Amino acid sequence: MSLCVLEDVRKTYILGDVRVDVLRGVSLQIEPGEFTAIMGPSGSGKTTLMNILGCLDVPTQGRYILAGKDVTHMSDDELSRMRSEHIGFVFQSFHLLPYATALENVLLPTLYLERRLDGRKKRAMELLALVGLEDRAGFKPSQLSGGQQQRVAIARALMNAPRLILADEPTGALDSATAKDIMTLLSDLNAQGTTVVVVTHDPEVAGYARRIVRVRDGMVVEDRQTVSETTERRAHGAVLA
Numbered sequence: 065m066s067l068c069v070l071e072d073v074r075k076t077y078i079l080g081d082v083r084v085d086v087l088r089g090v091s092l093q094i095e096p097g098e099f100t101a102i103m104g105p106s107g108s109g110k111t112t113l114m115n116i117l118g119c120l121d122v123p124t125q126g127r128y129i130l131a132g133k134d135v136t137h138m139s140d141d142e143l144s145r146m147r148s149e150h151i152g153f154v155f156q157s158f159h160l161l162p163y164a165t166a167l168e169n170v171l172l173p174t175l176y177l178e179r180r181l182d183g184r185k186k187r188a189m190e191l192l193a194l195v196g197l198e199d200r201a202g203f204k205p206s207q208l209s210g211g212q213q214q215r216v217a218i219a220r221a222l223m224n225a226p227r228l229i230l231a232d233e234p235t236g237a238l239d240s241a242t243a244k245d246i247m248t249l250l251s252d253l254n255a256q257g258t259t260v261v262v263v264t265h266d267p268e269v270a271g272y273a274r275r276i277v278r279v280r281d282g283m284v285v286e287d288r289q290t291v292s293e294t295t296e297r298r299a300h301g302a303v304l305a
């Protein structure tokens with residue numbers, strides 16, 4: 065079963081007398097385990113598309129089915145449940161709480177859950193270790209580098225064990241070496257089975273993906289696999305050998 069199915073999704077804003085057609089009939093399927101890059105010019109609708117994929121926004125027309133559930137007409141509460149159940153978000157500007165420590169930021173998605181705090185803390189520490197920041201748990205965002213802040217954000221995105229990670233320009237605020245670290249981390253998560261969708265302007269970042277979807281003027285104008293299955297199998301063989 066596809067993880068995400070967009071069927072002729074349209075998004076229109078009406079601002080006074082002006083009608084803005086931001087998405088103009090996007091049909092797209094994301095399969096479990098994919099690593100997809102969404103590219104396209106500024107203003108083409110990439111963030112709008114990601115917001116719909118992430119249940120932060122709903123289509124004006126068309127349908128969106130996430131993990132087999134039609135979310136098109138869900139209430140805000142239902143949408144937020146879908147988000148916390150299935151999706152981890154990573155943003156360009158990290159979106160960490162400035163007065164909270166790295167550990168507290170990672171714990172954030174579980175604040176409203178009934179689960180015991182020590183269990184959650186243990187998992188948060190494990191995730192901080194996974195992103196290489198176990199020794200920074202008590203640091204606040206202002207005491208961390210950009211790359212470290214983004215790694216905290218990724219740990220936070222993983223807290224609820226999402227099947228889908230949506231990253232909108234995750235390396236946009238980082239230098240190229242740090243960007244590589246972040247993309248390697250996302251690749252590792254993908255190799256372990258998490259589906260990853262990343263919006264990027266950067267061809268190097270897109271190079272980590274196996275599928276590239278190009279958006280222009282609110283429509284998908286190109287959708288291609290970058291690595292053939294045989295190449296991929298060979299690559300895996302090489303790693304295992």
Ligand SMILES: Nc1ncnc2c1ncn2[C@@H]1O[C@H](COP(=O)(O)OP(=O)(O)OP(=O)(O)O)[C@@H](O)[C@H]1O
Nearest residue numbers: 077079084086104105106107108109110111112113
């Ligand atoms: N809430 C809104 N109301 C009206 N128009 C909006 C709204 N949100 C987005 N738009 C318009 O939708 C278009 C696409 O915006 P979007 O943020 O999806 O672009 P993008 O492809 O992510 O661009 P960038 O690469 O610059 O981030 C823009 O023209 C923008 O002005």
Ligand SMILES: [Mg+2]
Nearest residue numbers: 110111112232
């Ligand atoms: Mg954008």
